[in-house]
Amino acid sequence: MKYVILGASAAGINAAKTIRELDPNGEITIVSKDKAIYSRCMLHHVISQGRQPREINFAEENFFEKYNINWLAGQEVLGLNTEEKTVLLTGDLKISYDRLLIATGSSSFIPPIKNLAAAKQIFGLRNIEDAVAVNLAAENTGAAVVIGAGLIGMDAAYALADRGLEVTVIETAEHILPLQLDKTAAQKYEKLFRQNAVNFFFKETTVEIKLDQDNNVRGVVLQSGAFVHCGLVIVAAGVRSNIEFLKNTNVKIGRGIQVNSYQETSVPNIYAAGDVCESTETFTGQVSLTPIWPSAILQGRTAGSNMAAIPRQLEINFAFKNSMTFYGLHTISFGLTGQADSDSKELIYQDAGNYKKIIFKDGVIKGAILQGDISNSGLIGKLVQDKTKISHPEQIFNMTYANFFAQKENGEFCFACNDNCH
């Protein structure tokens, strides 16, 4: 069996490992634009100079030899012929497959801002090359602007501030991390960032990059007319699935490649996993992109198993499950985190160092934010995932795993099922 995997990151590497575990003799080839294996979640450590690029590798040193995998590194996939079952690479190279996994992830979305294309010191933050380039640019300026206050934007702001730059974050929402946090939790972080030379503009958009005659960045102009002086700009305004090479194929696409719970696409023998695809999200029950690292790993493993003919369905698939730590303050959020609707009930606990919010609907937890003390996050996550009915929501902040254990008739202990909650 000839397996070809496009992409050498969370989804692709985990799929390859799974295939090799299940099929010791199959021929596995990974193709990637990436020339190194690294965790994108750790790119900000390269910017803050806390780690060298080689120190963010997430696979074993000898991964490809150990698992007997052929890696075509630094190769771009340009096209796919589903009739011929071939993939077209740079330099007119064609490789054939019996089973194909598309795990090409996503790229930074670059919004249409005046002068952005011409500017020299504008960067997305997606690849190791971006982090290395930001590093170089940061040596020649004392001020940076970050467009977008999502997780990637705040990672970038944190790293740049850490190495002594004055940073300004521009965000269209009214607070940072709008997909992960509510205003209260976000403002705790905002205060810490401000104490560390990070400034913010909320409900603002960037309309123009000001350049000198050599196209060096000199600042940004906001919609309000405000001008922010800077020598480099990081654009963290969302991502788009890498699917250009699927043009003219019959692989069905929505916001990403459409897959079923086996990670199968609309074309037989072609699978997709990770940021590149859209799938049913566990918290919301809706089909969406799930662009987080743990989901890419699980989807990759699921795809790998099915490619090796061991049927496996994706059981848990989160887009909205995030953990973060800035300036020593830990937060974990699950599912809905914003304003609860009129049918939902919100329970809040707050003291000097902690903020906890749980949103209930129809007796089950729909979302949670735990900030400060996150020790109960394992339990809350399990309750959310299992849609466990909670009979006494008002006691949620005092509950432990012990509250949810039941004993079966045979004496065995089990995590409480929905009918047996106490």
Ligand SMILES: Cc1cc2nc3c(=O)[nH]c(=O)nc-3n(C[C@H](O)[C@H](O)[C@H](O)COP(=O)(O)OP(=O)(O)OC[C@H]3O[C@@H](n4cnc5c(N)ncnc54)[C@H](O)[C@@H]3O)c2cc1C
């Ligand atoms: C700065 C940053 C911070 C993040 N922080 C977190 C975090 O804290 N927590 C979290 O859960 N998630 C985080 N994420 C998201 C997480 O990194 C992604 O969800 C994850 O990397 C997705 O993995 P993937 O395998 O689907 O795709 P990717 O990691 O995007 O990898 C795609 C692979 O496909 C290759 N490729 C793409 N196009 C082609 C082509 N045409 N031809 C050949 N190869 C191609 C690439 O070279 C790469 O090897 C972060 C992302 C970034 C960028």
